[in-house]
Amino acid sequence: MRRLRILLILTVLLLGFSLPVNVYADEVDGADDHEGTLTELPDWYPEDGSEFVPFHDEGAPRVTDAADIFSDDDEWEMEKRLYEIRSEIDKDIVIYTDVSSYGMDQSILAADFYDYNGYGCGDDYEGICLFICMDPDDRGWWAATYGPETKKLYTEEFANELDEALYEYMASGEYGEGVKDWIENIHTLYVKGRPFSPDWLPAAGEEVERFHDPDAPRIDDKAGVIFNDGIRSLEKKAADIAGKYDKDIVIHTTPSTYGMDIAEYAEKYYRYNGYGFGDDYDGILLVMVYKGLSTSSANISYYIYASGSGNDKMTETNYGRLNSYADDNIRLATPGKEAAGMSGWLSQVEHMERTGRISRSSLYWAWIAVFGSGCGAIFGGSKLKKAKKAMEIPALKGSADAYLIANSLKISGKDSFINSHTDRIYSPVKTDSGSSSSSSSGRSSGRSSYSSSYSGSSGRTHSGSGRKF
């Protein structure tokens, strides 16, 4: 019994002395004076980062929630998803939260966390690390990228879009949902080359065989501007026209073109959703973009795409007139009247297919008549005035021009200065605002900060973006 007690005391003593010094560091005099103090930096931070050698750590957790902002379920879901993504596309996505940035810039800490913990896939250590700082005085996040492919994809435009989407969650405290959404957007960025992409858009570089989909909706109201009754009647009308002229007639509304040019979006939408009849995929598509679901005409744009025999009657004049009609009757329609405008547009298409030209409204012809009458009245009036003048005796001659002897006019003289005055008119020269392009190491303007190139403590070069919330 006595030997057992001594053994127990020794064990306790041994365990006590083996604990990390920094746990008690605040009780030890002079501990704060140590240089490269472990009290200032997180655990994972190396003592000497100058001799950094990149390494892979497959076993390191991809979610480090030091700030404890995620629920256990969220954290587990994230780990699982990040593992799946890593297996699928061989890209490392890392999440790190902490209560402080330890006196460093958030961008540096994000980069260091990625470098010093062995993250990154492949020889190029491709990946991205999202660091969320929950310091009450400096709350924000920074996403640091590494690897040529990741840097190339993570443009300032996409960074802003990703940060914009994440901000909505961060600002409302939905950290878990926000980060999960961010992870999916990064995945889409890697797979499709853009962070927000419609489901129908294939992955970047993926070859998709063209197909016909008779079941695809011909009135696809993704922007939600048409009421149900409107969709049904438009679909019927489109189907009638399509059946009569053997061309697919489609109207699509969307709140976004996912960063694509509207013409590119329309063409891909038509192609990858299986529209078009016959071998040439004959048809006509009208795309209406209600940016951000706004019904203000300033935020609405449109595009008409024709394929195959859809181009037969689509002369330059008819194309212009269809555009004008879409502009006047759909884009400028009062909210709630978009369906009526689209129905009118379908009628114009039908008229074009039937007669080869776009019909003109009664109002148009009325204006032509008014214009013609006006011109006629002006012409008739001037002719009448001239005819009346011919009926009268000319006015008394006030000059003797006809009696001036040719070449008798002699003029000589001198000019002398009298005075001058100066006016200063404020007229600033307009310069092109242009997009603010970031330099190789500069920070960009705007609500998100963006850097296309900066170095972490390890010396490796990263890019990234971040925002405060």
Place this chain on the structure above:
Amino acid sequence: MEKEFQAGTHEGVAEMECPACGGSMHFDPVSGKMVCDYCGTAVEIESKPGAAAGGKTGATDAVGAVTGATAAGATAAAGTATTGGKTESAAAGGKAEDKDAGGEVSGFDFASLNDQAVDLNAENLPIYLCKSCGAELIAPPQQISMTCPYCNSNIVLTQKISGKLRPNGIIPFKIDKKALPDAMNRYYKGKVLLPKKFFSESTMGKVTGVYVPFWIFNGNVSGNLSFHGDTTERHRQGDYEVVTTSTYSLDRAVSMAFENVPVDASGRIDDVLMDSLEPFDMREVKEFDMRYLAGYTSERFDEAKNTIEERAKNRMFTTAGNAVLPHVGAGYSNVRRAGGKLKAELNAKYILLPVYMFSIAFGGQKYEFSVNGQTGRVVGNLPIDKGVCTEFFIKRALTVAAGIVLFFISKYLLGW
């Protein structure tokens, strides 16, 4: 057969008598001869070129011609002696002032005429006796020639064209009265607003050939005119555009010459009408011969001197201003007149010019017409029918309107 013409005179009355039968003769514009109204005998008029157009300043003429080059100048006058020699005619009496800054007319005078050249007091009008029938004739003071209303003899009142009242020249009628209807038909062409019944219901009144008195001016206008003009220089200073405007005084000495500026000297005849008949070809002016007046009514000048002066000066000064402005403004913007003074040195010829006058009656109204007896130019006011005006306007307006609408319809149908 041409015989020597005899002009019988009887107390200031000359009648043109045919040498063959003693009948009345008239001047025929077609042949340019005196022709007997009864036997058709034609007599040549030995005419010389008269006071020619483009007369140079300083030329002396038959009747009190003015030398305009110097300050001297007395003109054709009536009755009273000319002052002769140097006169400061323009300086004396009313100086003609340039509307803007003063000017003057020198060298032209009616030789101390009072305001009116004739005495219009009817009580003092002389009585003339017709040589052919003895009728007593009274003529308006300014009338030189007339036709006896009793026996149709052509009479010239010689007292009114003698001495200093004798015209310097005359342009004989060149167009026959009988050609007037054709001239009127040509005039009607293009007059689309005439009432539709005008041609069927209008009647041409009696045509009177009248020699209208004119003063034909030649001379120089000279003087100094001042203008102001601006130059502008612009440059940028940062966000500001600096505009410096400098004003210059443009002082110009000008001179120019005029010839054959006509001024109607008859107060009875409308100036606007006479103006509209211009131009007359002054190369056809002949030395005055009263035989040209036979068969026509003639008048002598009766306009006040100031009126004549004013009109001549205004026309010349206006032309002077218009002619100078384009030359002054080169290199400057916003050129405007700032002052100056012009003066005119003129001489004038008293010329009788041929004009036909008649009226056309239509719709209870008379429309007065004049025809240049030399060139055939017709002037006059024509009636304007409101209905025709409306139809005229509507046709043209509808044509243009229809054309425009058709254009847009074609554009639509053809898919332009």
